[in-house]
Amino acid sequence: MTTQDLYYDPASVAGKAPPISDETDILIVGAGPAGLAAALAAAGHGLRVTLVDENPVPLDTMGEEVPLHFGGRMGAAVSNHNSVLQSLLDARPEIAEALEAGVDVRLGTAVWGLFAQQPTAAWIAGAVAGLADLEHAWLLRFRQVIVAAGRRDMGLAFDGWDRPGVMGVSAAHRLATVYQALDAKRAVLVGSDTQALAAGHELIGKGVQIVAIIEQAGQVIGDPALLDLLVEQGAQVLTGHVVREAVGDAFGVKGITAVAVDAAGGHVNDALQAIECDTVLLGVAAIPAIELVEAAGCRTTFQADRGGHVPDSDPLLRTSLPFVLVAGDCAGVWASKSLDENVARCEGRIAAHTALVSLGVDIAHDEKAPTPDAPEFDIAANRAAWVNASTVNAQNQPFVCQCEEVTASEILGLQPPRYLGWTAADAAFENALQNTSANPDVTKRLTRACMGPCQGRRCREQVAALIGIGAGKLVDEMALASFRPPVRPLSLQQAGQIEETPSMRRHWDAWFDMPSQWTPFWLYNGEQTLARRPQNAAVNTHPLQTEG
Numbered sequence: 001m002t003t004q005d006l007y008y009d010p011a012s013v014a015g016k017a018p019p020i021s022d023e024t025d026i027l028i029v030g031a032g033p034a035g036l037a038a039a040l041a042a043a044g045h046g047l048r049v050t051l052v053d054e055n056p057v058p059l060d061t062m063g064e065e066v067p068l069h070f071g072g073r074m075g076a077a078v079s080n081h082n083s084v085l086q087s088l089l090d091a092r093p094e095i096a097e098a099l100e101a102g103v104d105v106r107l108g109t110a111v112w113g114l115f116a117q118q119p120t121a122a123w124i125a126g127a128v129a130g131l132a133d134l135e136h137a138w139l140l141r142f143r144q145v146i147v148a149a150g151r152r153d154m155g156l157a158f159d160g161w162d163r164p165g166v167m168g169v170s171a172a173h174r175l176a177t178v179y180q181a182l183d184a185k186r187a188v189l190v191g192s193d194t195q196a197l198a199a200g201h202e203l204i205g206k207g208v209q210i211v212a213i214i215e216q217a218g219q220v221i222g223d224p225a226l227l228d229l230l231v232e233q234g235a236q237v238l239t240g241h242v243v244r245e246a247v248g249d250a251f252g253v254k255g256i257t258a259v260a261v262d263a264a265g266g267h268v269n270d271a272l273q274a275i276e277c278d279t280v281l282l283g284v285a286a287i288p289a290i291e292l293v294e295a296a297g298c299r300t301t302f303q304a305d306r307g308g309h310v311p312d313s314d315p316l317l318r319t320s321l322p323f324v325l326v327a328g329d330c331a332g333v334w335a336s337k338s339l340d341e342n343v344a345r346c347e348g349r350i351a352a353h354t355a356l357v358s359l360g361v362d363i364a365h366d367e368k369a370p371t372p373d374a375p376e377f378d379i380a381a382n383r384a385a386w387v388n389a390s391t392v393n394a395q396n397q398p399f400v401c402q403c404e405e406v407t408a409s410e411i412l413g414l415q416p417p418r419y420l421g422w423t424a425a426d427a428a429f430e431n432a433l434q435n436t437s438a439n440p441d442v443t444k445r446l447t448r449a450c451m452g453p454c455q456g457r458r459c460r461e462q463v464a465a466l467i468g469i470g471a472g473k474l475v476d477e478m479a480l481a482s483f484r485p486p487v488r489p490l491s492l493q494q495a496g497q498i499e500e501t502p503s504m505r506r507h508w509d510a511w512f513d514m515p516s517q518w519t520p521f522w523l524y525n526g527e528q529t530l531a532r533r534p535q536n537a538a539v540n541t542h543p544l545q546t547e548g
Helices: 033-042 059-063 081-091 094-100 169-177 194-204 224-232 291-296 335-339 341-358 379-392 408-412 440-447 460-471 502-506 508-512
Strands: 026-029 049-053 104-107 110-116 127-132 137-142 144-147 151-153 166-168 186-190 209-215 236-239 241-249 252-261 267-276 279-282 286-288 300-303 308-311 324-326 399-401
Touching (some): 026 033, 033 341, 144 341, 151 169, 166 169, 194 209, 194 224, 194 279, 209 224, 209 241, 209 267, 241 267, 308 324, 324 341, 399 408, 408 460, 440 460
Parallel strands (some): 026 049, 026 144, 049 104, 144 324, 186 209, 209 236
Antiparallel strands (some): 110 127, 252 267, 300 308
């Protein structure tokens, strides 16, 4: 017996890398303006270019509020895959151009992880992406990746925000303009930055009446010209207000009650206003969708001029990982970019040029990365003010994390999950506000907030703001709650389709360190712990010959 045999660990992944049969040179994630511009710029240079986009998103996934907060306002058209696919192609004619240019376009395909060789993943050769469509999941090896994953909306908890009809304004915009399937007629817009106002204006062109704009600040903070257009179309403007409650029934919102707030965010109870509507559009903040790049290990920081936490990138749009580039709203959100898609397209072309040069293609390129607008307001303070006025000062305690049913006081008090049997009375809100812990990951693990099916998309920023309120800090002073793959829902049936080598399957039970549970004790001579049993130890196969 050799020393190697004696210390053989069947639970090790060394030499057991899953087979990868799919490869490309440049992988582009997202077929929006930035991703399509990158694909067209990268095509025609003798390299394999693959463009993937999760749209059209399956109806079941949209029901889990992924990738956006769709809020139950998906029209019947989304259940017809062919109809939605045609609407997508009509809305983005550049997809057909990319196909004609030789780009491998894969629609309805989500990227649920990016993996690179590192100390904790030594088995990976090069860089690998995890992909999944409606039925299958697989791995694809690539050399460069451009992530143009777009943006999503910040959630905001108030009484009744769990009713169908409360949704993100970006989700409403996508349903209306890309899917042609928004089931909304009268909407209240919560938030008034330029991104929210621009989306609201486009929704008017799709038959949605914006009946009111609600802003907790003392004045509208977005583009005055856009505000004037919305007011001309009949929108009422309520500054210094928040939504006190969304009223309705199990079928959806029927109206909201707006309430004035004082300087401390408290509700002025004699200043209530009822507004009839069927939809509430959350436009408090546009959040760069960085979960894929953050989970891959790219360094991120809070950059106010780019809309919050974004990947650190240089003028060539390279991140801290040499094979990952970013473009579009994933690289940062600001007003002029939201108003002009050419800004995102420029970023896409720059990222494509950088990827081509890194792969040995010598081409001229003279575009420079767009410069973000100077912030028009303190976005960290603004988000905290919204959460304070809407959630902390709510009459009842709404679930901030709807998936796991966690309230604000439970988050601040680090209360464990409800299924452990504690009662809500144990969580004193006043005491919870004295919590000085400011680590979103600790809060997530102890309370399960952000760990539900939506993967924190509705509550992540709210939880950070709440923790900051309790600790006397703003979100720009705190670490970002970590993302982990899969960053898109992945069923066990799909995950099981990723191939494993025979040596991986042979000792899979050792990963759980409980071989005796799965293997009868009479099958082994000697030590029972499989992970420490020498590789060439004799195996007793006679059922009557057991150990003494």
